[in-house]
Amino acid sequence: MRVLVSSGRAALAVGGGAVDIAAASGGRFSSDVQDIYGVWGEFCDWARGFAGPADLDVRPGNVGCPVPRPPQVFAVGLNYRAHAVESGLPIPEIPVVFTKFPAAVTGPYDRVVLPTGPVDFEAEVVAVLGTRAENVAARDAWSHVAGLTVGQDLSQRAVQWAGDAPQQFSLGKSFAGFAPIGPVVVTPDEFDNPDDVEIACSLNGEQMQKSRTSDLVFSIPELIAYISAIVPMMPGDLLFTGTPSGVGFSRDPKIVLQPGDELTTSIDGVGSMITTFAARAAGATGSPT
Structure with a gap:
């Protein structure tokens, strides 16, 4: 499983692209990737069962920091x-x-x-x-x-x-x-x-x-x-x-x-x-x- 930030929003790599996590989960998980680490176990259970197609075209120009606000x-x-x-x-x-x-x-x-x-x-x-x-x-x-x-x-x-x-x-x-x-x-x-x-x-x-x-x-x-x-x-x-x-x-x-x-x-x-x-x-x- 690969987690990233695309155009400022948390994304999950799928195939050759990615999906917007908040949209794909129906709002169950935040678009802020830092929030996702706080519910990591629950997120992994969902992500490993996700079977939808990729709908984001991920390019270096829109990929941001995958852990933007670490506590420590x-x-x-x-x-x-x-x-x-x-x-x-x-x-x-x-x-x-x-x-x-x-x-x-x-x-x-x-x-x-x-x-x-x-x-x-x-x-x-x-x-x-x-x-x-x-x-x-x-x-x-x-x-x-x-x-x-x-x-x-x-x-x-x-x-x-x-x-x-x-x-x-x-x-x-x-x-x-x-x-x-x-x-x-x-x-x-x-x-x-x-x-x-x-x-x-x-x-x-x-x-x-x-x-x-x-x-x-x-x-x-x-x-x-x-x-x-x-x-x-x-x-x-x-x-x-x-x-x-x-x-x-x-x-x-x-x-x-x-x-x-x-x-x-x-x-x-x-x-x-x-x-x-x-x-x-x-x-x-x-x-x-």
Whole structure:
């Protein structure tokens, strides 16, 4: 099952197209996709029995963010071994969890205005919560996941690493547009193995990152078990699960995002997200360093 937003309304992929969920369900479910995560079990029962034809022509130009207002956005650092190595940091013994603020979330084909300072890319598999998770065992964690989507943990490195240790990552990773996700949320049962999916990204057509989630230090179920033992995870929450090796700041010379760049991020079984970048308008304020 694949859920998306088409022309601002929640949609369900059907065949080669999609249907408007509110219209197809006779108003049983909202046209606001964020509301649907709050009734995820009921929605899945309906959607899996839906047999109507597709009546929406889905195109990149009208596909929006599939989780536009997540209650919480969790993110995990150094969760691929090769990325920890390229960063010159030890493999974590427990998950390195920080937050991206929900205001950073944007859609799969949006343009991001670059702040002053070096901005890096980080391709990530993002898990979307479908039911409340509190003190969940790892073996039960997938039952709390609505699906997976493509994400980028964009990072202004100077702000991320500013100040004395331990640095606080959240602000450097939460500029406007720094959490693009999409284009669809795909339920775990659509994957041959949801613990082993391929992720990749390219910058202006040149491959930068490629790996599989089987190489995660902490799997998605382990992350949910760890986080939910501390704070309840809510329907519609996002979990950015970490980035593979190949980020721009670990290269020699470093690669930072520039106005006009095109960043394509893909997950096998989900699809691709294309993020473009623009310069901040002359005279604009509010961007440190």
